[in-house]
Amino acid sequence: MHSSPAAAATEHAAPLVVALASRALFDFEAENQVFEAGDDHAYMQLQLERLETPAQPGVAFGLARKLLAFNAGAAAGAPPRVEVVILSRNDPASGLRVFRSCKHYGLAVERGVFTRGAPPWRYLPALGAQLFLSANETDVRAALAAGVPAARVVPQPPLAEQGHPQxxxxxxxxxxxxxxxxxxxxxxxxxxxxxxxxxxxxxxxxxxxxxxxxxxxxxxxxxxxxxxxxxxxxxxxxxxxxxxxxxxxxxxxxxxxxxxxxxxxxxxxxxxxxxxxxxxxxxxxxxxxxxxxxxxxxxxxxxxxxxxxx
Structure with a gap:
């Protein structure tokens, strides 16, 4: 049985790509105080010490979970309809905890870019991102100037679960x-x-x-x-x-x-x-x-x- 043109277009449509900074996805505010103090080595060490402790969900956690739910039930080998990627000023070693926390919560996040304090927004076009959420206003303004929808989030714990899971x-x-x-x-x-x-x-x-x-x-x-x-x-x-x-x-x-x-x-x-x-x-x-x-x-x-x- 051959797929209809419409079905084929759907199967091969490019996914919706959403890029989240680590502080948008998880609550890293305590760790960020060390980072903001200018001691990135102490920050890296703190994140590695907490590697086995999953980070608490952040303000965009519920959004990420619902976005990834669009991929449920897809045929084996089918491309995802939505991708959530990490785009972070974290260092690569600290990125281990981000991925470890994603795995703990069952978030199928596979791609991440970690820049150790350098502006990460410049990787948005290569990622094909259609939305960028970050707590860093400079990065958000730069993303907007580059033509990517972007918003600055105020890091906070997620609100209570809403009543529309589907x-x-x-x-x-x-x-x-x-x-x-x-x-x-x-x-x-x-x-x-x-x-x-x-x-x-x-x-x-x-x-x-x-x-x-x-x-x-x-x-x-x-x-x-x-x-x-x-x-x-x-x-x-x-x-x-x-x-x-x-x-x-x-x-x-x-x-x-x-x-x-x-x-x-x-x-x-x-x-x-x-x-x-x-x-x-x-x-x-x-x-x-x-x-x-x-x-x-x-x-x-x-x-x-x-x-x-x-």
């Missing part, structure tokens, strides 16, 4: 994240009323792409490809926009032929309660205040892009 749930802010910051510049310069007038007048003109448009597109492809794992993808737009500025956002997604499952136009309401109800595995926002407000309700990453971060 769904990968990702929430995005709009302006400066999914969309360019062109409308946000109008708001910052001229105020809310001018922003609303501008967006109403431009309702039929698609917004430019923001840094996370490629990730949303990749997630849509992952969802449409299906698979034996039974895992699904559910996405949400969570934005401070409100009517009439909502229309341009929706029309832009339609023009891109990209769908989101839920859209929340909050008109300035705090996002935390809505995120608590949606229960995302990760939320991305460009505004540090919104990320701080969300962090108690959902794993969150700051996207240092656009006018709010200049």
């Amino acid at each position: 769904e990968l749930r990702i929430a995005f802010d709009g302006d400066a994240v999914l969309f360019s910051d062109e409308a946000e510049q109008v708001y910052q310069r001229d105020g809310l009323a001018a922003f609303q007038r501008h967006e109403q007048a431009q309702a039929g003109t698609p917004l430019g792409a923001g840094p996370f448009k490629p990730l949303l597109s990749a997630l849509q492809q992952l969802h449409r490809a299906g698979g034996a794992s039974g895992m699904r993808v559910r996405t949400a737009l969570v934005t401070a926009r409100s009517a009439p500025a909502h229309e341009r956002a929706i029309r832009t997604l339609i023009d891109w032929e990209i769908e989101v499952d839920e859209a929340m136009f909050l008109g300035g309401l705090p996002k935390g309660g809505f995120l608590r109800a949606f229960q995302p595995d990760f939320f991305f926002d460009d505004h540090p205040r919104h990320v701080a407000g969300a962090a108690g309700h959902a794993p969150a990453g700051h996207v240092p892009h656009g006018v709010n971060n200049r």
